Amino acid sequence: MLTFESSSRGSAFIPGSLICQQQAEVPDLESYSKERGSRNELQAGVRSLRLRAAAGPRAGVSMAAGVAAWLPFARAAAIGWMPVANCPMPLAPADKNKRQDELIVLNVSGRRFQTWRTTLERYPDTLLGSTEKEFFFNEDTKEYFFDRDPEVFRCVLNFYRTGKLHYPRYECISAYDDELAFYGILPEIIGDCCYEEYKDRKRENAERLMDDNDSENNQESMPSLSFRQTMWRAFENPHTSTLALVFYYVTGFFIAVSVITNVVETVPCGTVPGSKELPCGERYSVAFFCLDTACVMIFTVEYLLRLFAAPSRYRFIRSVMSIIDVVAIMPYYIGLVMTNNEDVSGAFVTLRVFRVFRIFKFSRHSQGLRILGYTLKSCASELGFLLFSLTMAIIIFATVMFYAEKGSSASKFTSIPASFWYTIVTMTTLGYGDMVPKTIAGKIFGSICSLSGVLVIALPVPVIVSNFSRIYHQNQRADKRRAQKKARLARIRVAKTGSSNAYLHSKRNGLLTEAMELMGTPEEGHVGKSTSLAESQHHHLLHCLEKTTNHEFIDEQMFEQNCMESSMQNYPSTRSPSLSSHPGLTTTCCSRRSKKTTHLPNSNLPATRLRSMQELSTIHIQGSEQPSLTTSRSSLNLKADDGLRPNCKTSQITTAIISIPTPPARTPEGESRPPPASPGPNTNIPAVASNVVKVSAL
Amino acid sequence: MSGCSKTCKLGFVKCAQTIFKLITGTLTKDKIEDELEMTMVCHRPEGLEQLEAQTNFTKRELQVLYRGFKNECPSGVVNEETFKQIYAQFFPHGDASMYAHYLFHAFDTTQTGSVKFEDFVTALSILLRGTVHEKLRWTFNLYDINKDGYINKEEMMDIVKAIYDMMGKYTYPVLKEDTPRQHVDVFFQKMDKNKDGIVTLDEFLESCQEDDNIMRSLQLFQNVM
Numbered sequence: 001m002l003t004f005e006s007s008s009r010g011s012a013f014i015p016g017s018l019i020c021q022q023q024a025e026v027p028d029l030e031s032y033s034k035e036r037g038s039r040n041e042l043q044a045g046v047r048s049l050r051l052r053a054a055a056g057p058r059a060g061v062s063m064a065a066g067v068a069a070w071l072p073f074a075r076a077a078a079i080g081w082m083p084v085a086n087c088p089m090p091l092a093p094a095d096k097n098k099r100q101d102e103l104i105v106l107n108v109s110g111r112r113f114q115t116w117r118t119t120l121e122r123y124p125d126t127l128l129g130s131t132e133k134e135f136f137f138n139e140d141t142k143e144y145f146f147d148r149d150p151e152v153f154r155c156v157l158n159f160y161r162t163g164k165l166h167y168p169r170y171e172c173i174s175a176y177d178d179e180l181a182f183y184g185i186l187p188e189i190i191g192d193c194c195y196e197e198y199k200d201r202k203r204e205n206a207e208r209l210m211d212d213n214d215s216e217n218n219q220e221s222m223p224s225l226s227f228r229q230t231m232w233r234a235f236e237n238p239h240t241s242t243l244a245l246v247f248y249y250v251t252g253f254f255i256a257v258s259v260i261t262n263v264v265e266t267v268p269c270g271t272v273p274g275s276k277e278l279p280c281g282e283r284y285s286v287a288f289f290c291l292d293t294a295c296v297m298i299f300t301v302e303y304l305l306r307l308f309a310a311p312s313r314y315r316f317i318r319s320v321m322s323i324i325d326v327v328a329i330m331p332y333y334i335g336l337v338m339t340n341n342e343d344v345s346g347a348f349v350t351l352r353v354f355r356v357f358r359i360f361k362f363s364r365h366s367q368g369l370r371i372l373g374y375t376l377k378s379c380a381s382e383l384g385f386l387l388f389s390l391t392m393a394i395i396i397f398a399t400v401m402f403y404a405e406k407g408s409s410a411s412k413f414t415s416i417p418a419s420f421w422y423t424i425v426t427m428t429t430l431g432y433g434d435m436v437p438k439t440i441a442g443k444i445f446g447s448i449c450s451l452s453g454v455l456v457i458a459l460p461v462p463v464i465v466s467n468f469s470r471i472y473h474q475n476q477r478a479d480k481r482r483a484q485k486k487a488r489l490a491r492i493r494v495a496k497t498g499s500s501n502a503y504l505h506s507k508r509n510g511l512l513t514e515a516m517e518l519m520g521t522p523e524e525g526h527v528g529k530s531t532s533l534a535e536s537q538h539h540h541l542l543h544c545l546e547k548t549t550n551h552e553f554i555d556e557q558m559f560e561q562n563c564m565e566s567s568m569q570n571y572p573s574t575r576s577p578s579l580s581s582h583p584g585l586t587t588t589c590c591s592r593r594s595k596k597t598t599h600l601p602n603s604n605l606p607a608t609r610l611r612s613m614q615e616l617s618t619i620h621i622q623g624s625e626q627p628s629l630t631t632s633r634s635s636l637n638l639k640a641d642d643g644l645r646p647n648c649k650t651s652q653i654t655t656a657i658i659s660i661p662t663p664p665a666r667t668p669e670g671e672s673r674p675p676p677a678s679p680g681p682n683t684n685i686p687a688v689a690s691n692v693v694k695v696s697a698l
Numbered sequence: 699m700s701g702c703s704k705t706c707k708l709g710f711v712k713c714a715q716t717i718f719k720l721i722t723g724t725l726t727k728d729k730i731e732d733e734l735e736m737t738m739v740c741h742r743p744e745g746l747e748q749l750e751a752q753t754n755f756t757k758r759e760l761q762v763l764y765r766g767f768k769n770e771c772p773s774g775v776v777n778e779e780t781f782k783q784i785y786a787q788f789f790p791h792g793d794a795s796m797y798a799h800y801l802f803h804a805f806d807t808t809q810t811g812s813v814k815f816e817d818f819v820t821a822l823s824i825l826l827r828g829t830v831h832e833k834l835r836w837t838f839n840l841y842d843i844n845k846d847g848y849i850n851k852e853e854m855m856d857i858v859k860a861i862y863d864m865m866g867k868y869t870y871p872v873l874k875e876d877t878p879r880q881h882v883d884v885f886f887q888k889m890d891k892n893k894d895g896i897v898t899l900d901e902f903l904e905s906c907q908e909d910d911n912i913m914r915s916l917q918l919f920q921n922v923m
Binding site: 069070071072073074075076077078079080081082083084085086087088089091092101496497499500538541542544545546548549551552553554555556558559562563566 | 762763765766767769770784785788789790791797800801804818821822825826833834836837840841857858861862864865866867868869870871872873877881884885889902906911912914915916918919
């Protein structure tokens, strides 16, 4: 299965569907004049609805730019299917108004650009590719005039020519985004060469905006925060209020006091006459005990307050800082609880070691400590590997030294683990001298050990340091790229299904036209009007393929449904012969064709249009706001979103035909159940159906 | 024994060379040669008049065709990978690579592995503007994968399977395993007159000319340009 991002040339095949997935309400100049005629209101409404319905998938659909030029080749290659096919092929769409390709002049603030008309029409969902540019046509000079930045227009026009959108580095990011928004181009299709730069600049800009917003917000009062939320904000960000700042400094002071207390406790404080030198902790034990109690009380209160204010208590308990807090105050309480007997006092003393963890509480107060901790965590694997290689070297040398010194008498190298100490001391060039080799072999190997120690220890240190920064930045970039890649793949996949769904949609539109004709409303084939010639030719090509293989394209949901139904239904007797798989493929195909059965997406029952007189056409009108689309637009300034909305109103119309066939025996299931009135086939568009209005035309 | 000592000597020499390189620090050398491999193959087609004379296209049509061709393949030739990618754009539902492969080999008449603009335009001229006889002969050439002048069932199976692959997974009715085989059987029933298991060019031409559907569909793409 070919993927879209294989080669460098492959990136030129960006489907036009990534452009402007908005369905902008560009009023069609010609349709206005037609609709003003006196018609049945329902018919006019239906026609306009269908116009916009056909415009729906057009936004998500058009084929790749330059590849449209190869459409004649693809169609010619279809001749290879002809002898294999058993059914006659559908007629080719005729291009009625076949214009010769003409040069059009685009005047952008005085600078004239010229290009072929077909170049611009490659992306019919942008301003330049659609009829929207007619609004900018200047009759006097017979050119299209745009009062915009000519520098950025150069990039925009190159996009039409090459299929790749580039981001010039000297350009301001918001100016560029504004221009892209004007021309109806989504910035997501920026080519790989410039995408990272674009995203970086955009992120910086967004951060700048956020900082501006935050500083604005900090001056306003937050009316709707609860007491708990205010407390949490105060804990996390001490600069929010004076009380928080006071609390911050008080806890910092007490942490310092507690740490100093622990240290000073052990200093020998001078002798009490009559006994040996005592550490201060035992001399002034009451004072120290009081200090300790005060500190622990403050820490306990702080911990409980934080626990109360935390938005997610479970997550708070699991966090590193809270564990440090708990470990810092636990020894005190355990000491209170335990009695002063001899066996446990040893363990109790050990517990006091944990009091030193209070120093880690400073990391809440110091940004640098936090960064260091994070960096160590992220480089843990490198450190681990380094340790492992060091261990290998130590074991090797210790073994060698042990066996070399085995012979000498009174040797300190009593065992290999005992030699570890010598090896470490020598390799780190410490050289305490408490263990020295005495044999000649031992001295030789000892010197090799110290020489290689320099290599092994000294070299990795700068490597680790540079590793830190390299790995840190690399991880960040790799994660960014991976996230972007996933998102881009998803978008490309959506575009791909969009183009395949376009064909299905146009098929249904064609059926809708025929159904409408049956109901007696004279239509003028408006559906074909909005699809470009290239698109209708492409659809004709796919239709030929369907006819060649006697199978139809359907979308994924229908496929699953069919699978489920075929597994559920095991009534061989009631199956109508047209649907059973049966050896004569020609008869199947041709008999189906003569019966003119149409597989309508909403009804799982293929219904005959000619036979069933009760045909209920339900047209769903979904007026959805689609906020997701505005986020995909390039507007960075979030406040200006409201300004954008009126321009790009999204009104999505999906059409659904539900038919209730009169003779129940025609259905393969053997029962006629009214098919569910579900919304239309555009399931891949994330629509939020807010107002669903049903209009039934009988 | 002498051979053994020879290999030993060779090994020893190599070892000494490696140690020498290790000491002088020239052990790893940058592979500069690999970078020069990416030369650009550039091909320019013959003049416009010559092509116009050789094919059934007008000058203007040739211009449009060349512009599209050059846009996708600036080097002037298209290789199989690019061919497959371009063809796959038109069939997003399924996998068009096998059919594109056969097409490529039908276009690449000289079997060089790349299709120049002249080959491209010649084939298009046959397919779009040629006589029925020429079209059918081209199609026969397409089906005859090993170019031996006969189509046997395996070749037809491959072709039909490639066509069905382009449909993809989500079809109605569901594609069964033996659908291509049945299709091929029908085809052979129609085409193979003397029932010898292979279809020759004459059988093919005759059978196709008898079938109205095929005749009509061959005229379908007449006005593609």
